[in-house]
Amino acid sequence: MPGVPSMNNHVRELRGAQGWSQADLAERLDVSRQTVNAIETGKYDPSLPLAFKIARLFRQSIESIFEPGIES
Amino acid sequence: MPRLNQRRYEQRLMVAMSIYVVVLLLALPVVRTVASIPLKGMLAVAPALPMLYVIWLMAQRIRDSDELEQRMHLIALGVATAVVAACSLVGGFLATAQVLPIDGSVLIWVFPLMMFCYGATRWWIARRYGSDMSCDLAMPMHWRLSIIAAMMTVVGIFTYLRRDVLDAGIFIGMGAALAVLALLKLTTYLRRRRTTGQHGNGR
Numbered sequence: 001m002p003g004v005p006s007m008n009n010h011v012r013e014l015r016g017a018q019g020w021s022q023a024d025l026a027e028r029l030d031v032s033r034q035t036v037n038a039i040e041t042g043k044y045d046p047s048l049p050l051a052f053k054i055a056r057l058f059r060q061s062i063e064s065i066f067e068p069g070i071e072s
Numbered sequence: 073m074p075r076l077n078q079r080r081y082e083q084r085l086m087v088a089m090s091i092y093v094v095v096l097l098l099a100l101p102v103v104r105t106v107a108s109i110p111l112k113g114m115l116a117v118a119p120a121l122p123m124l125y126v127i128w129l130m131a132q133r134i135r136d137s138d139e140l141e142q143r144m145h146l147i148a149l150g151v152a153t154a155v156v157a158a159c160s161l162v163g164g165f166l167a168t169a170q171v172l173p174i175d176g177s178v179l180i181w182v183f184p185l186m187m188f189c190y191g192a193t194r195w196w197i198a199r200r201y202g203s204d205m206s207c208d209l210a211m212p213m214h215w216r217l218s219i220i221a222a223m224m225t226v227v228g229i230f231t232y233l234r235r236d237v238l239d240a241g242i243f244i245g246m247g248a249a250l251a252v253l254a255l256l257k258l259t260t261y262l263r264r265r266r267t268t269g270q271h272g273n274g275r
Contacts, residue, residue, distance in 0.1 A: 031138035038140055038201045047139050 009066045012040040014058045029053055042069070076132045082211050084129055086219065092122040093223050097230045123183065144197045152189035156182060214261055217254035221247045 015025050015036075022040070026033040029050065038044035039054075045066075046054065055062045096119045103115040134145045160182070166172035228243030 032141055034198065034201065035138050035140040041202045043200075043202045044140050050139060 006069050007045050007066050008042060008069050009039065011036075011054060011065065014060070014065065015040075018058075025057075028057055076129070076136050081129060081133050082216075085126060086211075088122045088126050088129065089220075089223065092119055092126075093227060095119045095122065097227065101230075101234055140201065144194055144201070147197055148190045148193040151193040152186045155189045156186045159185065212257075212261055214254045214258035217250050217257060221250035221254060223247075224250060 022036045026036045099115045099118045167174040224247030232240035
């Protein structure tokens with residue numbers, strides 16, 4: 001169940017810059033499109049392995065993609 | 073072992089459910105008339121075999137899901153287990169106290185109740201996570217509901233022919249309700265297609 005979103009992220013912007021759809025990104029990360037959507041909208045914070053996978057895919061550090069939200 | 077994707081899962085599920093309905097229609101009328109106990113037992117258990125395959129398919133699907141999907145499956149299964157356990161406990165005590173006349177045949181509703189609670193909870197959680205599960209289904213929801221409605225109606229008609237009017241009413245009623253739901257889903261689907269021009273791919 002989505003609790004209080006604890007992180008903000010720039011996944012949507014990074015994906016947009018690559019010209020990928022959510023389905024494209026989902027395929028590259030080996031997750032479902034709804035998971036990508038939930039991450040982008042801040043309704044789900046990915047696990048550490050998935051966050052690393054996202055960071056590697058966009059060739060950025062985790063901290064530059066994910067940052068603490070207001071709650072944390 | 074290859075991963076079980078949504079399309080393959082739905083195809084296998086549909087085949088298993090069709091076999092279930094056929095076996096149910098063929099085996100159940102015969103089971104009461106057969107004298108041999110082993111044969112009676114085999115015929116009674118036969119419809120459960122496709123459902124065991126469905127449970128195995130579900131386990132495979134959950135195993136091959138990503139982390140968010142597994143989380144949703146877990147919550148949905150937890151809620152379904154809690155509801156069924158609570159109903160069984162209350163029903164069991166009421167039957168023991170002879171307040172409610174329940175016989176063993178009520179057990180046949182355990183699996184459908186569990187699947188209903190599981191499906192409803194998954195749908196609710198998916199919406200909370202901001203997604204519409206039907207977008208990721210290989211077969212649109214209105215088609216899926218129509219097929220289930222048709223199966224229910226067929227079972228209802230067969231039940232009616234066996235002169236079991238109450239069960240026939242239940243099955244045909246459920247079939248009609250699902251057909252209405254399928255129509256509503258079709259309306260939503262067509263409206264969404266008209267506004268977006270295509271299935272939303274999140275661009």
